Amino acid sequence: MLAISTSLVHATLLEDIKQSWENDSSVQEIINKLKNGETVPKYTYSQSLLYRNGRLVVGEGAGLHIQIMQFFHASSMGGHYGVAVTTKRIACLFWWKGLSKEVRNFIRECQVCQRYKANLSALPLEAIL
Numbered sequence: 072m073l074a075i076s077t078s079l080v081h082a083t084l085l086e087d088i089k090q091s092w093e094n095d096s097s098v099q100e101i102i103n104k105l106k107n108g109e110t111v112p113k114y115t116y117s118q119s120l121l122y123r124n125g126r127l128v129v130g131e132g133a134g135l136h137i138q139i140m141q142f143f144h145a146s147s148m149g150g151h152y153g154v155a156v157t158t159k160r161i162a163c164l165f166w167w168k169g170l171s172k173e174v175r176n177f178i179r180e181c182q183v184c185q186r187y188k189a190n191l192s193a194l195p196l197e198a199i200l
Contacts, residue, residue, distance in 0.1 A: 084138070091130030092121065098130045126166040139165060140177045151187075154178050 092098045098121065105116035113123050121128040129135060142148065144157045152160075158174045167173075178184055 087132075087135050087138075088127065088129050089119070091132040091135050092128070093130075094132060095130035098128060123166045126162065126164060129165050129167040131167075136167060136170075136173055137177065140174055144174070144178060145181065145183065151181065151184055 092102065101111050101114050102116060102121055104111050105114060105121075114128075115122045115125075129139065139161060140157070143160045145151060154171075154175050157178060158171050161174065162170060
């Protein structure tokens with residue numbers, strides 16, 4: 072899956088991610104430290120890309136986060152899986168602060184998921200077990 076996902080990351084998305092770093096002061100600080108030869112735990116800067124624990128860092132920018140979540144959840148590749156699967160898929164490649172919470176909120180607002188999700192609260196407990 073990682074190979075398929077990686078091949079689907081377009082050059083424009085990569086440029087958008089790099090642009091997101093310019094608007095994020097904490098990311099800029101990390102990049103500057105790494106460029107100056109300082110070490111920052113968990114982060115590496117290689118070939119003009121910033122990684123945290125091997126995952127590409129995405130800076131602040133709700134639009135970019137939504138674009139990534141949309142691809143990994145609501146596209147034909149995503150398949151409208153739940154929070155855990157979608158988070159795991161995104162986290163294989165990307166990192167941003169609050170990723171899990173944003174995915175949870177995104178899926179909570181997904182109209183397709185809300186329309187077709189089974190409402191187990193209407194069933195008696197015996198029917199669920």
